[in-house]
Amino acid sequence: MQPQPRTTPDAPLVLVAEDEPAIADTVLYALRSEGLRAEHCLLGGQALERLRGGDVDVLVLDVGLPDLNGFEVCRRLRGFSQVPVIFLTARNDEIDRVLGLELGADDYMAKPFSPRELVARVRARLRRSRPAEDAADPWRTRGDFAVDAAGHRIRYRGRVLDLTRYEFAVLDALLQRPGAILSRAQLMQRGWDSDADSSDRTVDTHVKTLRAKLRAAGAEGEPIRTHRGLGYAIEA
Numbered sequence: 001m002q003p004q005p006r007t008t009p010d011a012p013l014v015l016v017a018e019d020e021p022a023i024a025d026t027v028l029y030a031l032r033s034e035g036l037r038a039e040h041c042l043l044g045g046q047a048l049e050r051l052r053g054g055d056v057d058v059l060v061l062d063v064g065l066p067d068l069n070g071f072e073v074c075r076r077l078r079g080f081s082q083v084p085v086i087f088l089t090a091r092n093d094e095i096d097r098v099l100g101l102e103l104g105a106d107d108y109m110a111k112p113f114s115p116r117e118l119v120a121r122v123r124a125r126l127r128r129s130r131p132a133e134d135a136a137d138p139w140r141t142r143g144d145f146a147v148d149a150a151g152h153r154i155r156y157r158g159r160v161l162d163l164t165r166y167e168f169a170v171l172d173a174l175l176q177r178p179g180a181i182l183s184r185a186q187l188m189q190r191g192w193d194s195d196a197d198s199s200d201r202t203v204d205t206h207v208k209t210l211r212a213k214l215r216a217a218g219a220e221g222e223p224i225r226t227h228r229g230l231g232y233a234i235e236a
Helices: 021-033 044-052 070-077 094-102 115-128 131-136 165-176 184-191 200-216
Strands: 013-017 037-041 058-062 085-089 107-110 139-142 145-148 153-156 224-227 231-234
Touching: 013 021, 013 044, 021 037, 021 115, 037 044, 044 058, 044 070, 058 070, 058 115, 070 085, 085 115, 107 115, 145 165, 153 165, 165 184, 165 200, 165 231, 184 200, 184 231, 200 224
Parallel strands: 013 037, 013 058, 058 085, 085 107
Antiparallel strands: 139 145, 145 153, 224 231
């Protein structure tokens, strides 16, 4: 099993309110594996107390909590916060989905669910909750790098790199998780619409051209490091 990436203090924080330990552990691992901070609480009352403390960016909320059900937690939460809420529940009836959304939830996933899909939905909510910030300053700094995700641009030490679509996708994926080792398969999943016309050698080729462009921009050494048998990582 690959080590989880180092989570930076400014990474978005996801609070998971779930009373089933196995599910909670799976969700927490999936979130942290994507470089997000994640905290866990067992009870609805604990979740509300933590949310009043601020700095939570997304709440993943189980409906069937033992003290307060998720619907009641969401109802009370909307009295003081608009933090995005994603319901997790074993109940998939239409009436429950409608009720959750009417109470102010932003999304709804029925158990069993894909942890990978949940992480994707969390990231979608994070993007939608910060439109004004993104419009004001599209660049996000990562050490010597700065990324404009909407404009598909990356700067290195103030210089905009001339990148192809796939070079941008590879470098952006690495910069989203500085220090984490991403396998070739993970990089293809993030950068290619399908893997029908791609292979491990394709990723290696794009990493090679990226290294050349970074050297031309003044990089010393190799910011993109090869971890044999595992993949690539970047020290931003």
